[in-house]
Amino acid sequence: MPQDTVTSLEQLETRVKSYNPEADLDLVRRAYEFSAKAHKGQTRQSGEPYLQHPLAVAGLLTALRSDVTAIAAGLLHDTLEDTLATTDELERQFGKDIVHLVDGVTKIGKIHFRSHEEKQAENFRKMLLSMADDIRVVLIKLADRLHNMRTLEHLAETKQQQIAQETMEIYAPLANRLGIGWMKNELEDLCLKYLKPETYAMLKMRVAKREEDRQEYVETVSTMVQQALDEAKLPCSVHGRPKHLYGIYQKMERQSISFEEVYDLAGLRVVTDTKMNCYAILGVIHSLWRPVPGRFKDYIAIPKSNLYQ
Numbered sequence: 001m002p003q004d005t006v007t008s009l010e011q012l013e014t015r016v017k018s019y020n021p022e023a024d025l026d027l028v029r030r031a032y033e034f035s036a037k038a039h040k041g042q043t044r045q046s047g048e049p050y051l052q053h054p055l056a057v058a059g060l061l062t063a064l065r066s067d068v069t070a071i072a073a074g075l076l077h078d079t080l081e082d083t084l085a086t087t088d089e090l091e092r093q094f095g096k097d098i099v100h101l102v103d104g105v106t107k108i109g110k111i112h113f114r115s116h117e118e119k120q121a122e123n124f125r126k127m128l129l130s131m132a133d134d135i136r137v138v139l140i141k142l143a144d145r146l147h148n149m150r151t152l153e154h155l156a157e158t159k160q161q162q163i164a165q166e167t168m169e170i171y172a173p174l175a176n177r178l179g180i181g182w183m184k185n186e187l188e189d190l191c192l193k194y195l196k197p198e199t200y201a202m203l204k205m206r207v208a209k210r211e212e213d214r215q216e217y218v219e220t221v222s223t224m225v226q227q228a229l230d231e232a233k234l235p236c237s238v239h240g241r242p243k244h245l246y247g248i249y250q251k252m253e254r255q256s257i258s259f260e261e262v263y264d265l266a267g268l269r270v271v272t273d274t275k276m277n278c279y280a281i282l283g284v285i286h287s288l289w290r291p292v293p294g295r296f297k298d299y300i301a302i303p304k305s306n307l308y309q
Contacts, residue, residue, distance in 0.1 A: 005147070005150070011268055023068045028058075031075040034090075036077075039078070050082075053151075057075075058075045063251045067136075073101035073105070099135060104133075114165065121173070124170055128141075149164070150191070168191040175187060210265060214242065214266050242265065242267075248265065
């Protein structure tokens with residue numbers, strides 16, 4: 001799940017240690033110090049110090065549980081393109097692996113997609129994946145794009161729409177293909193905010209109005225499911241999750257229905273330890289509620305095209 005934006009080295013170190021207690025934090029500190037020096041005096045369109053951007057990117061990489069090499073590269077990802085730092089300088093201080101990642105992100109950043117054709121968008125996504133012989137390059141670029149989308153309000157409207165369109169057609173599907181659902185959802189919601197601002201505002205307002213009812217419903221259903229699974233002695237945890245705004249918009253468009261006709265504004269996620277328990281849990285849930293004909297999908301037996309299983 002996404003976390004709040006990282007704004008300090010101390011926050012970043014805490015995030016890294018939370019999933020990797022043995023991490024080489026000295027590498028992270030050195031990358032931070034190099035980035036701070038290289039970007040000194042630079043600001044973003046918002047007026048904040050430019051260093052806040054690579055810090056935020058590195059923070060997003062911790063949400064993906066990335067290794068310290070990728071996190072260091074995230075801190076350094078704009079140094080070759082936007083500062084006087086050189087490849088030789090980076091290699092001397094950080095080694096070839098980090099230079100390779102930073103250089104890969106720089107190359108991807110120089111390519112821009114201009115077509116609205118889905119076939120060309122798919123070819124472009126494939127090209128990005130083939131260019132990045134290390135998947136960490138793509139993860140850093142996705143983190144970079146997500147933070148840029150989070151701060152897009154500081155750009156001119158035409159630039160906002162251009163970046164949002166490219167993100168919707170290239171980067172959100174790329175996050176989905178890599179199985180990063182929370183990132184795909186946030187990217188899509190942010191794109192909707194800039195591509196269809198009135199629709200976004202309407203959905204946000206209406207979802208907020210129904211939030212109290214949704215929370216109460218999720219808590220009630222979660223308790224029912226947890227009790228039934230406890231009685232069946234099936235190990236699991238049950239969590240409620242809201243449907244993201246773009247998902248609601250898609251459903252309204254696809255089925256030509258109004259917001260009031262969208263009933264699944266929330267869902268449940270049940271996490272267990274084995275495939276056998278997944279199917280056993282499904283049996284218990286189907287004993288509580290009858291499945292909707294034609295709407296059940298088994299991604300265990302038949303994974304998605306992005307290998308989600």
